[in-house]
Amino acid sequence: xxxxxxxxxxxxxxxxxxxxxxxxxxxxxxxxxxxxxxxxxxxxxxxxxxxxxxxxxxxxxxxxxxxxxxxxxxxxxxxxxxxxxxxxxxxxxxxxxxxxxxxxxxxxxxx
Amino acid sequence: xxxxxxxxxxxxxxxxxxxxxxxxxxxxxxxxxxxxxxxxxxxxxxxxxxxxxxxxxxxxxxxxxxxxxxxxxxxxxxxxxxxxxxxxxxxxxxxxxxxxxxxxxxxxxxxxxx
Numbered sequence: 001x002x003x004x005x006x007x008x009x010x011x012x013x014x015x016x017x018x019x020x021x022x023x024x025x026x027x028x029x030x031x032x033x034x035x036x037x038x039x040x041x042x043x044x045x046x047x048x049x050x051x052x053x054x055x056x057x058x059x060x061x062x063x064x065x066x067x068x069x070x071x072x073x074x075x076x077x078x079x080x081x082x083x084x085x086x087x088x089x090x091x092x093x094x095x096x097x098x099x100x101x102x103x104x105x106x107x108x109x110x111x
Numbered sequence: 112x113x114x115x116x117x118x119x120x121x122x123x124x125x126x127x128x129x130x131x132x133x134x135x136x137x138x139x140x141x142x143x144x145x146x147x148x149x150x151x152x153x154x155x156x157x158x159x160x161x162x163x164x165x166x167x168x169x170x171x172x173x174x175x176x177x178x179x180x181x182x183x184x185x186x187x188x189x190x191x192x193x194x195x196x197x198x199x200x201x202x203x204x205x206x207x208x209x210x211x212x213x214x215x216x217x218x219x220x221x222x223x224x225x
Contacts, residue, residue: 033213042115042201042216043154086152090214098144098167099214101154 005102006089012108019076021105023089024069030092032065032072033099037086046074046087081111114138117202117217124192125225132187132220134202142166143185144214145177146201154201160185192224 007022023032031050035043049056049065049072056063062075076083086106090099115136124130136143144167145157158177159167165177174190185202202217 035216037152040219042218043203043214045213045215048213088154098156098159100156104152106152 006087006105008105009103010106010108012110013079015079015081015109015111017079017109019079019083019107019109021074021087021107023072023074023091023102025072025089025091026070028094029067030094032063032092033090034061034063034072034074035088035090035101037088037104039085043088076107079107079109081109083107083109115202115204115215115217117200117220119220120218121221121223123223123225126192126194128192129188129190130192130222131189132200132202132222134185134187134217136183136202136204136215136217138204138206138215140204140206140215141182142205142207143179143182144203144205145185145187146203146216148199148201148219150198158185158187192222194224197222197224 005024013019029051031048033048034046036046037043047058047063049063060077065072086104088101088104090101118133142161144159146154147157148154157171160179162182163179176188179185199219199221201219203214205212205214
Protein backbone atom coordinates (compact mmCIF):
# COMPACT_ATOMS: atom_id res chain seq x y z
CA UNK A 1 0.00 0.00 0.00
CA UNK A 2 1.18 3.51 -0.74
CA UNK A 3 2.50 5.66 2.06
CA UNK A 4 4.09 9.05 2.44
CA UNK A 5 7.83 9.02 2.75
CA UNK A 6 9.46 11.69 4.84
CA UNK A 7 12.87 13.08 4.20
CA UNK A 8 15.18 13.39 6.03
CA UNK A 9 14.68 10.61 8.58
CA UNK A 10 16.46 12.72 11.18
CA UNK A 11 17.31 16.41 11.41
CA UNK A 12 19.32 18.20 14.08
CA UNK A 13 19.47 22.00 14.19
CA UNK A 14 20.19 24.86 16.57
CA UNK A 15 17.48 26.91 18.22
CA UNK A 16 16.48 29.82 16.03
CA UNK A 17 17.23 28.04 12.76
CA UNK A 18 14.58 26.95 10.31
CA UNK A 19 13.72 23.28 9.85
CA UNK A 20 12.42 21.85 6.59
CA UNK A 21 10.96 18.38 6.23
CA UNK A 22 9.71 16.82 3.03
CA UNK A 23 7.09 14.23 2.23
CA UNK A 24 6.61 12.40 -1.05
CA UNK A 25 3.72 10.20 -2.09
CA UNK A 26 2.79 8.11 -5.09
CA UNK A 27 -0.88 8.46 -6.01
CA UNK A 28 -3.58 11.15 -6.10
CA UNK A 29 -4.67 12.67 -2.83
CA UNK A 30 -7.63 14.59 -1.45
CA UNK A 31 -5.52 16.19 1.23
CA UNK A 32 -2.24 15.86 3.06
CA UNK A 33 -1.83 16.38 6.77
CA UNK A 34 1.15 16.93 9.08
CA UNK A 35 1.24 15.62 12.64
CA UNK A 36 3.72 16.01 15.49
CA UNK A 37 4.54 13.36 18.06
CA UNK A 38 6.44 14.27 21.18
CA UNK A 39 8.36 11.47 22.84
CA UNK A 40 6.01 9.13 24.67
CA UNK A 41 2.88 10.92 23.50
CA UNK A 42 0.17 10.58 20.90
CA UNK A 43 0.15 12.37 17.55
CA UNK A 44 -1.11 15.93 17.38
CA UNK A 45 -2.55 17.39 14.20
CA UNK A 46 -0.66 20.44 12.93
CA UNK A 47 -2.04 21.39 9.56
CA UNK A 48 -4.11 20.07 6.66
CA UNK A 49 -3.60 21.14 3.05
CA UNK A 50 -6.08 20.17 0.35
CA UNK A 51 -5.10 19.04 -3.11
CA UNK A 52 -6.25 22.34 -4.67
CA UNK A 53 -4.11 24.40 -2.28
CA UNK A 54 -0.45 25.19 -2.78
CA UNK A 55 0.58 26.78 0.49
CA UNK A 56 -0.77 27.13 3.99
CA UNK A 57 0.47 28.89 7.10
CA UNK A 58 -0.18 28.36 10.78
CA UNK A 59 1.93 30.39 13.19
CA UNK A 60 5.56 29.40 12.62
CA UNK A 61 4.52 26.55 10.31
CA UNK A 62 4.42 26.78 6.55
CA UNK A 63 3.28 23.86 4.42
CA UNK A 64 3.55 23.64 0.67
CA UNK A 65 2.04 21.09 -1.67
CA UNK A 66 3.15 20.34 -5.20
CA UNK A 67 0.74 17.83 -6.69
CA UNK A 68 2.68 17.64 -9.95
CA UNK A 69 5.71 16.39 -8.04
CA UNK A 70 3.58 14.56 -5.47
CA UNK A 71 5.44 16.18 -2.63
CA UNK A 72 4.89 18.43 0.36
CA UNK A 73 7.20 20.29 2.68
CA UNK A 74 6.81 21.46 6.24
CA UNK A 75 8.86 24.48 7.28
CA UNK A 76 9.20 25.43 10.93
CA UNK A 77 10.67 28.89 11.28
CA UNK A 78 12.67 30.18 14.25
CA UNK A 79 12.74 26.74 15.83
CA UNK A 80 12.64 26.22 19.58
CA UNK A 81 13.83 23.37 21.77
CA UNK A 82 10.15 22.55 22.37
CA UNK A 83 9.79 21.76 18.66
CA UNK A 84 11.88 18.63 19.23
CA UNK A 85 9.59 15.78 18.14
CA UNK A 86 8.82 13.38 15.33
CA UNK A 87 6.89 14.85 12.43
CA UNK A 88 4.65 12.69 10.24
CA UNK A 89 2.87 13.38 7.00
CA UNK A 90 -0.38 11.56 6.34
CA UNK A 91 -2.01 11.26 2.95
CA UNK A 92 -5.70 10.96 2.27
CA UNK A 93 -5.72 9.05 -1.01
CA UNK A 94 -8.54 9.59 -3.51
CA UNK A 95 -8.65 5.82 -3.94
CA UNK A 96 -8.53 4.95 -0.27
CA UNK A 97 -10.67 5.02 2.83
CA UNK A 98 -8.07 5.91 5.43
CA UNK A 99 -5.12 8.17 6.19
CA UNK A 100 -1.75 6.62 5.41
CA UNK A 101 1.12 7.77 7.58
CA UNK A 102 4.75 8.04 6.62
CA UNK A 103 7.63 6.91 8.78
CA UNK A 104 8.33 10.33 10.20
CA UNK A 105 11.21 12.77 10.55
CA UNK A 106 12.84 13.03 13.96
CA UNK A 107 13.63 16.69 14.58
CA UNK A 108 16.03 17.67 17.35
CA UNK A 109 16.38 21.36 18.18
CA UNK A 110 19.42 22.02 20.32
CA UNK A 111 19.22 24.92 22.79
CA UNK B 112 -11.63 17.20 29.85
CA UNK B 113 -9.31 14.88 27.92
CA UNK B 114 -10.44 14.48 24.31
CA UNK B 115 -9.32 10.90 23.61
CA UNK B 116 -8.31 8.75 26.54
CA UNK B 117 -6.90 5.26 26.71
CA UNK B 118 -6.39 2.83 29.54
CA UNK B 119 -4.06 1.46 30.59
CA UNK B 120 -1.08 3.60 29.66
CA UNK B 121 1.35 0.75 30.24
CA UNK B 122 0.70 -2.97 29.97
CA UNK B 123 3.31 -5.62 30.72
CA UNK B 124 2.17 -9.20 30.38
CA UNK B 125 3.28 -12.73 29.62
CA UNK B 126 3.01 -14.47 26.29
CA UNK B 127 -0.25 -16.33 25.90
CA UNK B 128 -2.28 -14.02 28.09
CA UNK B 129 -5.43 -12.16 27.00
CA UNK B 130 -5.63 -8.41 27.54
CA UNK B 131 -7.88 -5.48 26.71
CA UNK B 132 -7.24 -1.82 26.01
CA UNK B 133 -10.04 0.71 26.38
CA UNK B 134 -10.56 3.95 24.50
CA UNK B 135 -13.06 6.74 25.00
CA UNK B 136 -13.56 10.02 23.18
CA UNK B 137 -15.67 12.93 24.38
CA UNK B 138 -15.50 14.91 21.14
CA UNK B 139 -18.80 13.67 19.76
CA UNK B 140 -16.98 12.12 16.79
CA UNK B 141 -18.54 9.41 14.65
CA UNK B 142 -15.38 7.54 13.72
CA UNK B 143 -12.76 5.84 15.86
CA UNK B 144 -9.55 4.02 14.97
CA UNK B 145 -6.90 1.72 16.37
CA UNK B 146 -3.31 2.11 15.21
CA UNK B 147 -0.20 0.11 16.02
CA UNK B 148 3.17 1.91 16.19
CA UNK B 149 6.23 -0.30 16.08
CA UNK B 150 9.69 0.33 17.48
CA UNK B 151 10.65 2.23 14.30
CA UNK B 152 7.70 4.56 14.84
CA UNK B 153 5.86 3.25 11.80
CA UNK B 154 2.15 3.84 12.36
CA UNK B 155 -0.21 1.31 10.85
CA UNK B 156 -3.98 1.37 10.98
CA UNK B 157 -5.63 -1.74 12.37
CA UNK B 158 -9.35 -1.00 12.60
CA UNK B 159 -11.83 1.77 12.05
CA UNK B 160 -15.40 2.04 13.30
CA UNK B 161 -17.99 4.52 12.11
CA UNK B 162 -21.07 4.84 14.32
CA UNK B 163 -20.32 1.45 15.92
CA UNK B 164 -19.96 -0.22 12.52
CA UNK B 165 -16.66 -1.80 11.45
CA UNK B 166 -15.38 0.05 8.38
CA UNK B 167 -11.70 -0.83 8.11
CA UNK B 168 -10.21 -4.15 9.11
CA UNK B 169 -6.63 -4.42 7.96
CA UNK B 170 -4.75 -7.70 7.77
CA UNK B 171 -4.64 -8.06 11.50
CA UNK B 172 -4.52 -11.50 13.14
CA UNK B 173 -7.95 -12.56 14.38
CA UNK B 174 -6.48 -12.66 17.88
CA UNK B 175 -7.25 -8.93 17.80
CA UNK B 176 -10.92 -8.14 18.22
CA UNK B 177 -12.27 -4.60 18.43
CA UNK B 178 -15.57 -3.85 20.08
CA UNK B 179 -17.54 -0.62 19.98
CA UNK B 180 -20.35 -0.56 22.58
CA UNK B 181 -21.28 2.97 21.49
CA UNK B 182 -19.77 5.56 19.22
CA UNK B 183 -17.78 7.14 22.05
CA UNK B 184 -15.96 3.92 22.93
CA UNK B 185 -13.74 1.54 20.98
CA UNK B 186 -12.02 -1.22 22.90
CA UNK B 187 -9.37 -3.64 21.68
CA UNK B 188 -9.15 -7.17 22.99
CA UNK B 189 -6.08 -9.27 22.25
CA UNK B 190 -6.06 -13.02 22.75
CA UNK B 191 -3.02 -15.27 23.15
CA UNK B 192 -0.51 -12.43 23.18
CA UNK B 193 2.73 -12.95 21.27
CA UNK B 194 6.14 -11.29 21.55
CA UNK B 195 5.54 -9.49 18.24
CA UNK B 196 2.49 -7.76 19.67
CA UNK B 197 4.79 -5.55 21.72
CA UNK B 198 4.21 -2.02 20.44
CA UNK B 199 2.44 1.20 21.24
CA UNK B 200 -1.28 1.12 20.42
CA UNK B 201 -3.02 4.39 19.67
CA UNK B 202 -6.70 5.09 19.59
CA UNK B 203 -7.89 8.03 17.49
CA UNK B 204 -11.13 9.64 16.45
CA UNK B 205 -12.37 11.93 13.71
CA UNK B 206 -15.61 13.69 13.01
CA UNK B 207 -16.46 11.97 9.76
CA UNK B 208 -15.00 9.04 7.92
CA UNK B 209 -16.03 10.17 4.47
CA UNK B 210 -14.07 13.40 4.53
CA UNK B 211 -11.10 11.85 6.31
CA UNK B 212 -10.42 15.00 8.22
CA UNK B 213 -8.21 15.64 11.22
CA UNK B 214 -7.70 12.74 13.56
CA UNK B 215 -7.33 13.19 17.31
CA UNK B 216 -5.07 10.70 19.01
CA UNK B 217 -5.05 9.27 22.50
CA UNK B 218 -1.82 9.14 24.54
CA UNK B 219 -1.11 5.54 23.59
CA UNK B 220 -0.88 2.22 25.42
CA UNK B 221 2.60 0.78 25.65
CA UNK B 222 2.28 -3.00 25.49
CA UNK B 223 5.23 -5.20 26.37
CA UNK B 224 4.84 -8.94 25.98
CA UNK B 225 7.46 -11.00 27.82
